[in-house]
Amino acid sequence: xxxxxxxxxxxxxxxxxxxxxxxxxxxxxxxxxxxxxxxxxxxxxxxxxxxxxxxxxxxxxxxxxxxxxxxxxxxxxxxxxxxxxxxxxxxxxxxxxxxxxxxxxxxxxxxxxxxxxxxxxxxxxxxxxxxxxxxxxxxxxxxxxxxxxxxxxxxxxxxxxxxxxxxxxxxxxxxxxxxxxxxxxxxxxxxxxxxxxxxxxxxxxxxxxxxxxxxxxxxxxxxxxxxxxxxxxxxxxxxxxxxxxxxxxxxxxxxxxxxxxxxxxxxxxxxxxxxxxxxxxxxxxxxxxxxxxxxxxxxxxxxxxxxxxxxxxxxxxxxxxxxxxxxxxxxxxxxxxxxxxxxxxxxxxxxxxxxxxxxxxxxxxxxxxxxxxxxxxxxxxxxxxxxxxxxxxxxxxxxxxxxxxxxxxxxxxxxxxxx
Amino acid sequence: xxxxxxxxxxxxxxxxxxxxxxxxxxxxxxxxxxxxxxxxxxxxxxxxxxxxxxxxxxxxxxxxxxxxxxxxxxxxxxxxxxxxxxxxxxxxxxxxxxxxxxxxxxxxxxxxxxxxxxxxxxxxxxxxxxxxxxxxxxxxxxxxxxxxxxxxxxxxxxxxxxxxxxxxxxxxxxxxxxxxxxxxxxxxxxxxxxxxxxxxxxxxxxxxxxxxxxxxxxxxxxxxxxxxxxxxxxxxxxxxxxxxxxxxxxxxxxxxxxxxxxxxxxxxxxxxxxxxxxxxxxxxxxxxxxxxxxxxxxxxxxxxxxxxxxxxxxxxxxxxxxxxxxxxxxxxxxxxxxxxxxxxxxxxxxxxxxxxxxxxxxxxxxxxxxxxxxxxxxxxxxxxxxxxxxxxxxxxxxxxxxxxxxxxxxxxxxxxxxx
Numbered sequence: 001x002x003x004x005x006x007x008x009x010x011x012x013x014x015x016x017x018x019x020x021x022x023x024x025x026x027x028x029x030x031x032x033x034x035x036x037x038x039x040x041x042x043x044x045x046x047x048x049x050x051x052x053x054x055x056x057x058x059x060x061x062x063x064x065x066x067x068x069x070x071x072x073x074x075x076x077x078x079x080x081x082x083x084x085x086x087x088x089x090x091x092x093x094x095x096x097x098x099x100x101x102x103x104x105x106x107x108x109x110x111x112x113x114x115x116x117x118x119x120x121x122x123x124x125x126x127x128x129x130x131x132x133x134x135x136x137x138x139x140x141x142x143x144x145x146x147x148x149x150x151x152x153x154x155x156x157x158x159x160x161x162x163x164x165x166x167x168x169x170x171x172x173x174x175x176x177x178x179x180x181x182x183x184x185x186x187x188x189x190x191x192x193x194x195x196x197x198x199x200x201x202x203x204x205x206x207x208x209x210x211x212x213x214x215x216x217x218x219x220x221x222x223x224x225x226x227x228x229x230x231x232x233x234x235x236x237x238x239x240x241x242x243x244x245x246x247x248x249x250x251x252x253x254x255x256x257x258x259x260x261x262x263x264x265x266x267x268x269x270x271x272x273x274x275x276x277x278x279x280x281x282x283x284x285x286x287x288x289x290x291x292x293x294x295x296x297x298x299x300x301x302x303x304x305x306x307x308x309x310x311x312x313x314x315x316x317x318x319x320x321x322x323x324x325x326x327x328x329x330x331x332x333x334x335x336x337x338x339x340x341x342x343x344x345x346x347x348x349x350x351x352x353x354x355x356x357x358x359x360x361x362x363x364x365x366x367x368x369x370x371x372x373x374x375x376x377x378x379x380x381x382x383x384x385x386x387x388x389x390x391x392x393x394x395x396x397x398x399x400x401x402x403x404x405x406x407x408x409x410x411x412x413x414x415x416x417x418x419x
Numbered sequence: 420x421x422x423x424x425x426x427x428x429x430x431x432x433x434x435x436x437x438x439x440x441x442x443x444x445x446x447x448x449x450x451x452x453x454x455x456x457x458x459x460x461x462x463x464x465x466x467x468x469x470x471x472x473x474x475x476x477x478x479x480x481x482x483x484x485x486x487x488x489x490x491x492x493x494x495x496x497x498x499x500x501x502x503x504x505x506x507x508x509x510x511x512x513x514x515x516x517x518x519x520x521x522x523x524x525x526x527x528x529x530x531x532x533x534x535x536x537x538x539x540x541x542x543x544x545x546x547x548x549x550x551x552x553x554x555x556x557x558x559x560x561x562x563x564x565x566x567x568x569x570x571x572x573x574x575x576x577x578x579x580x581x582x583x584x585x586x587x588x589x590x591x592x593x594x595x596x597x598x599x600x601x602x603x604x605x606x607x608x609x610x611x612x613x614x615x616x617x618x619x620x621x622x623x624x625x626x627x628x629x630x631x632x633x634x635x636x637x638x639x640x641x642x643x644x645x646x647x648x649x650x651x652x653x654x655x656x657x658x659x660x661x662x663x664x665x666x667x668x669x670x671x672x673x674x675x676x677x678x679x680x681x682x683x684x685x686x687x688x689x690x691x692x693x694x695x696x697x698x699x700x701x702x703x704x705x706x707x708x709x710x711x712x713x714x715x716x717x718x719x720x721x722x723x724x725x726x727x728x729x730x731x732x733x734x735x736x737x738x739x740x741x742x743x744x745x746x747x748x749x750x751x752x753x754x755x756x757x758x759x760x761x762x763x764x765x766x767x768x769x770x771x772x773x774x775x776x777x778x779x780x781x782x783x784x785x786x787x788x789x790x791x792x793x794x795x796x797x798x799x800x801x802x803x804x805x806x807x808x809x810x811x812x813x814x815x816x817x818x819x820x821x822x823x824x825x826x827x828x829x830x831x832x833x834x835x836x837x838x
Contacts, residue, residue, distance in 0.1 A: 005432075011633060011642065013424075013455040014602060015445025018437050022460070026434025036432040037467060039460040041441070044631070048456060072616055073623055074631055105809060111613045131810055132634075154636055154814065183433075214436065223435055278725075285699075285707030288725040292703035295779050295812055303731035306697075306707040306723030308716075312765060316722065316735070346731060360714050393714055 008067035067151035218402035277346030317341035332384035427486035486570035637821035696765030736760030758796035
């Protein structure tokens, strides 16, 4: 089964926004065993969209179109697809319920223009849109299938489960089972790409499964991809590949697939029944925000203090005026006092302190932009680590929070799990 | 002058990496006045690349290809382009210098396989690659021009200046001056896409400038795009278009282009010489993090408290046990006490309090997931607003922080600027 991804939107060609849908739908189709052989983006132009859709239909069994389903004049996908397939456009009751439901949830009246989104090619199946107004559509298109999804990636994501169900039912009805492509990603935060590559060099040379490394700020991912005729075989191959990766990377791997570093830290804190509080200067809330992204984090996260001004450090966290004066706000001493102070304030088992120079201003020869101290405090005391991070203000902040999470994970890993 | 972007690489279709080159080259071409009418990605497959290149060449004056220029078997772009254009492949002295230069800078011997990258279509011009081994190439292709660039976005970026020079010289030689395309984006946070569209409905029907709306969670962008023969005319048209948009949207517009809502709020706080502190429950650091993304935010941001546990609300912020017991942690009363409490604790001019149910658990019939109260406190007292936000945990948190920033902006806008 072969698919083409067709993204509609002039903004994609101008490059003002990244084409997040192309990547997301590529992963989604690969996970369903559908091979993507081409991805095309065109502007909000009916002639070009019609040409692109016609070609896609000629060459692919499945065409996934994103964008152009909204209520405005620019939104041309429904019209073009209906015209290309020779289908009349009709208001559909189920599509209308999707549109009306969006406004009902907000207690707002339905603008007449929004109902344009309920006028769809005859016979199309409606995919509910839990976060937006435009219904998704699945249209049979000769021997193939067209799936129409809205443009905003945040709307697309929650529609993919329904779309997958409809698509797989349609492929099953046509008696087509694809080769299953399955993939698993292993995540490392405490080693760079070169070190990870040298540890798995023998695996990188293989063909099926294939291994690849991907570098992100503060993280390296190892992706394993297998192909097999059936899901069970693909699972078996993935399991073997996972063993091979784990033998080489051990507990450097903090999580698999969608799990994040904060998920991993949260699970460890839960397992060990530890509570935590954080005091942040240069990251100013980012570590607290990440720790609490995890559903259920109230079991271990007590509080965070973004102590930006020095008086917040002294008055709230109890950092000593002497340390600030003698060592400066960016120092291992102040990081330790922040960690110990917030731990006491929150009556938590662990405290974390982060202080650093995020830039662009504020750096000196002795304390340059990117110098960050992270401290962890427990009942026995506090220890600080100095980091030299590279990048702009946002990158330094992101890397500092990431490093703090990785250090926290390592610290907690070294403690035995609770009974 | 019309262009197509052609990205080569199976990883782009699998979606493991975002197609950063597509967006970057789209912006680059728009800046050169070259209109991109299509972007296509294909895998490392000679037949599909040949088909895509042939089509692109038929329909575009300029074809920019990224990827497939490396030293491995998978790298097929040079061969396919040479074959499609009927050009022999020959080792080129300048291309060889680019390859050898890369290894010389590292003091490493040149692997024989790397020299494959110096074998290029006869007559192609070489674009130096300061950060990688593969030379870029500009090939005349009938009446058109093909530009071949490597796949890694970090290698592409420093090659674009040379590529632009070569391309503009080529267009000038053909007597074609590009039309300049310029674009400006106006951002709104306090109105939905439908409301924005209805306010600018007359503009959306225009052709040059063209107006388009884009919806993001908690934000609507209005993008204006103009075309003109010269940059000065484009600027003039943009200025007129900006006036038309501003007359219809007024101070709903919080920022232009790259500026964010936190930039706008920060500027207003600076102008009015106001300081701020924030207390966050469900967003737990996100508002503090966003406010401090702005370089120079230490001028107005004093501190944030992520008061996740109730004891953080009472012991640190001074929220009353009575309010927590009688009204619950998610209530206008507690939001107001959080805002007033953190304002007092930080000795700031303004305090913000956010408390809500981010989900997925914790919702009740009376206080469902998505119910969020935002309060703003000043010397005169505190006022809270209730919000019903939709989406998953992350979306509710993002929308709550966004709404708090929008409310803060509106609050500060209503105050006169400092002398």
